[in-house]
Amino acid sequence: MMTPDIAPGSIASLNADSSANPARRRVLLSLAAAAALPLAACGRDGQLKNVHGIDLTDAKWSADFSLKDPDGKTRSIADFKDKLVMLFFGFTQCPDVCPTTLARAAQVKAGLGADGSKLQVLFITVDPERDTPDVLRAYTTAFDPGFLGLYGDAKQTVDTAKAFKVFFQKVPTGSSYTMEHTALTYVFDTRGQLRLALRHEQTAAECLSDIRQLV
Amino acid sequence: MTKTTLTSHALKLLCLAALSLVVSAARADVRVEDPWVRATVPGQSASGAFMRLTSSAPAKLVSASAKIADSVEVHEMSMTDNVMRMKQIPALDLPAGKTVELAPGGYHIMFFKLHSQLKDGDTVPMTLVFEDAQGKRSSVDVQAPVRPLTAAMPAGHGAHAGHGAHK
Numbered sequence: 001m002m003t004p005d006i007a008p009g010s011i012a013s014l015n016a017d018s019s020a021n022p023a024r025r026r027v028l029l030s031l032a033a034a035a036a037l038p039l040a041a042c043g044r045d046g047q048l049k050n051v052h053g054i055d056l057t058d059a060k061w062s063a064d065f066s067l068k069d070p071d072g073k074t075r076s077i078a079d080f081k082d083k084l085v086m087l088f089f090g091f092t093q094c095p096d097v098c099p100t101t102l103a104r105a106a107q108v109k110a111g112l113g114a115d116g117s118k119l120q121v122l123f124i125t126v127d128p129e130r131d132t133p134d135v136l137r138a139y140t141t142a143f144d145p146g147f148l149g150l151y152g153d154a155k156q157t158v159d160t161a162k163a164f165k166v167f168f169q170k171v172p173t174g175s176s177y178t179m180e181h182t183a184l185t186y187v188f189d190t191r192g193q194l195r196l197a198l199r200h201e202q203t204a205a206e207c208l209s210d211i212r213q214l215v
Numbered sequence: 216m217t218k219t220t221l222t223s224h225a226l227k228l229l230c231l232a233a234l235s236l237v238v239s240a241a242r243a244d245v246r247v248e249d250p251w252v253r254a255t256v257p258g259q260s261a262s263g264a265f266m267r268l269t270s271s272a273p274a275k276l277v278s279a280s281a282k283i284a285d286s287v288e289v290h291e292m293s294m295t296d297n298v299m300r301m302k303q304i305p306a307l308d309l310p311a312g313k314t315v316e317l318a319p320g321g322y323h324i325m326f327f328k329l330h331s332q333l334k335d336g337d338t339v340p341m342t343l344v345f346e347d348a349q350g351k352r353s354s355v356d357v358q359a360p361v362r363p364l365t366a367a368m369p370a371g372h373g374a375h376a377g378h379g380a381h382k
């Protein structure tokens with residue numbers, strides 16, 4: 001089974017749930033502040049305002065991964081803790097959504113100017129069968145030399161997608177197959193907290209305006 | 216404009232003299248504009264082609280072929296609840312006079328099992344097969360330039376015309 005049993009769109013309802021209830025949001029916030037005293041002492045980032053994406057600041061879930069980069073080094077979110085992380089699931093055989101998303105990420109990085117060096121873009125393949133380390137490396141670095149591809153075996157891929165509430169599935173077509181997958185880009189702040197999900201429909205300018213609030 | 220030739224299928228039809236006038240009067244001329252193919256990295260075995268199609272009469276794009284890949288399919292991409300789905304479609308409808316865009320976020324022509332890497336600046340010859348309302352098929356040869364893998368939108372979006380020619 002390559003498909004995690006997660007309903008597409010579950011993330012949208014999750015978010016609507018937490019933001020639709022201001023009272024509960026405040027409770028969650030104070031809980032988070034109490035649970036993270038060292039962070040609170042450094043001063044908590046302000047709430048995100050008027051984001052174009054999905055604000056996950058108060059979402060009751062976060063996620064991590066343990067996957068390999070093309071050099072075979074095991075990576076997790078802690079490796080990028082002083083960086084803003086944009087994380088996206090995709091596959092290199094995708095002619096449409098994945099290159100568009102990575103090109104947009106490159107535009108966001110450029111748009112951040114000097115702060116661009118604080119941004120780490122991660123591309124997790126949902127097709128490790130075809131996305132070998134060499135293909136992954138060549139693909140992500142074509143968009144930006146700093147973009148990093150990550151992969152796992154079939155089970156790790158399913159588990160990671162599940163952790164991020166990402167849906168994916170293999171779809172046979174003609175003599176080959178293609179992948180369906182969630183096309184959200186997740187954003188972690190410099191403390192390794194999951195803060196945002198950017199929709200595929202958002203322009204680079206809209207993503208940039210959302211991400212600037214986290215720099 | 217690329218040179219025009221008649222397919223053997225079309226020739227056979229034209230030999231039916233009685234039919235030929237009617238058929239050509241009702242024939243759908245399809246304009247192919249701004250075709251391009253996305254570049255690949257070594258080892259990447261699939262890619263897509265994009266373009267704009269405008270038919271003078273109701274027609275549909277029924278298939279495409281190219282020597283660069285083992286299989287070529289007409290695909291539709293859709294986004295529902297933030298999930299990207301992609302599927303092969305049997306035909307792409309071309310209403311008379313309406314420009315139908317094959318662009319990221321919608322339709323594309325998909326290449327599977329590419330024989331070699333597609334590099335920026337290469338040209339990909341491909342053949343599109345159209346069917347008019349009478350069921351008559353004709354094909355168009357298209358020379359599509361390869362654009363960088365990182366291309367977000369067609370560079371000459373809305374600017375050029377006439378890269379393809381009707382056979």
Ligand SMILES: [Cu+2]
Pocket residue numbers: 095178263290301323325
């Ligand atoms: Cu496709």
